[in-house]
Amino acid sequence: MKTYVVSVNDEEITVNSKEVSKLNIVKDSDEEYHILEDNKKYNAKLISANFLEKTLKVEVNGNSYTIAIADEYDQMVKKMGLLAVNTKKEKNINAPMPGLILDILVTEGQEVKEGEQVLVLSAMKMENIITAPSDGVVSVVNVAKDDAVEKGQLLIEIA
Incomplete structure (x- = not known):
């Protein structure tokens, strides 16, 4: 039954x-x-x-x-608690793939909105625009223009 x-x-x-x-x-x-x-x-x-x-x-x-x-x-x-939604949004930006930083569009202390463009990453002969995952203030920029980065590397910290 x-x-x-x-x-x-x-x-x-x-x-x-x-x-x-x-x-x-x-x-x-x-x-x-x-x-x-x-x-x-x-x-x-x-x-x-x-x-x-x-x-x-x-x-x-x-x-x-x-x-x-x-x-x-x-x-x-x-x-089992599998329906619980994680409401904590990721703030830090990690490299989604290995590549080369072409441009950094934000500075430390700058306020950003979710979806705002923060840097340009060249990977596999393509320019990838990386956006802010949530609203916040850029606390640390861990990379510079022309830096080579690995997948998962911390690029920008947002508080």
Whole structure:
């Protein structure tokens, strides 16, 4: 028997496949359903569905609900902490590949914005524009123009 954690408007309930199979569901159209449970009738309408994210927006008896469904796999992934998002953004800039520094577009103490161009690296006969990974202030520039760098070498530190 499969168990699901269903979030309805951020309130979690646990249901199993046996409980779901007990529901008397009649499909009226592609979006409309009649549901009978314990002699109570519910009119349900599917507003939208995102099957990749396992979410639904439904209207039941005129009330709107946002539903997220977590199967056993989703529950295990959550329990293991694999859904935790690392919110710490990388600030330092490392060389993505070996190459030659053609130009440095920032100076120490300069404020930079995420995506702003900070240096030009020549690698494999191509000029690569390296950008700031996040907002900050350039604290140290560890390279100079015409320096040869290795992959992973720290180029610029941003505080």
